[in-house]
Amino acid sequence: AFPAEAQRQQRRGAATAEQVQYPDATREEPGERAGPRLGPQINRMNDAMGRDEFDRVIEIAQGIVNNDRANAYERSISYQFLGAAHIEEDDYASALRYFKRAVEENGLPNNSHFQLMLQIVQLHFAEDEYDEAIAALDEFMVQSGSKRPEHTALRGNILYRMDRFEDAAAALRAALEASEEPNSSWQQLLMASLAEMEQPEEAARIAEDIVRRNPNDKSALMNLASIYVQADMTDKAAEVLADARGRGLLTEARDYQTLYRLYL
Secondary structure, three states, X not given: OOOHHHHHHHHOOOOOOOOOOOOOOOOOOOOOOOOOOOHHHHHHHHHHHHOOOHHHHHHHHHHHHOOOOOOHHHHHHHHHHHHHHHHHOXXXXXXXXXXXXXXXXXOOOHHHHXXXXXXXXXXXXXXXXXXXXXXHHHHHHHHHOOOOHHHHHHHHHHHHHXXXXXXXXXXXXXXXXXXXXXXXXXXXXXXXXXXXXXXXXXXXXXXXXXXXXXXXXXXXXXXXXXXXXXXXXXXXXXXXXXXXXXXXXXXXXXXXXHHHHHHO
């Protein structure tokens, strides 16, 4: 499904004055804003979105984009609302089409413009359209100048889905190195990439680090034991599970079955 946070951002409609989120962007901030003729309609469209009146949102937005006097900002934000309304109706194909038109009109402030580009990536990703997602993300990163680790990690995630495991691992390592706090989901994805590359020893090193920081996390312990098995380190796998058993962390029959098989 479309990411919940991105959906909430779309429902909020037009961005107000905000801190600059993309200081290294190559795109200049457009100067246009809503004029006195169409500004009230945009306000009504925003109010209708807040009341979940999506048919009304679509009606107002279509009227604006079909108005020959609408400027680039007014057209862009109307296409943005059209996309948001169609997301609420789970029509992602239409949402993608309208979001792309909003970007093409090139009238939104940088914060909104680049957030919209990122949401196009997320929609492609949600629809398993990985070639389109990676192309859209690369364009977003070039134009926005973003070096945020979460965007680099998203690139790694898409590359992993494309079976480009070496490229995925490189992106995920870069994201983790740029983060103040290691992100466990990125580490898990990096370990999966390394396993696909038949590098279980390196995957085990990462899993060990996760366990050191979360010694009572059962899933992390089970994952470490699984990686040890893949690396033909069954003695170490048994040690991990035996320690977990001694600390009362094995809570299901299958946990004990795994340990029993390792002992055998």
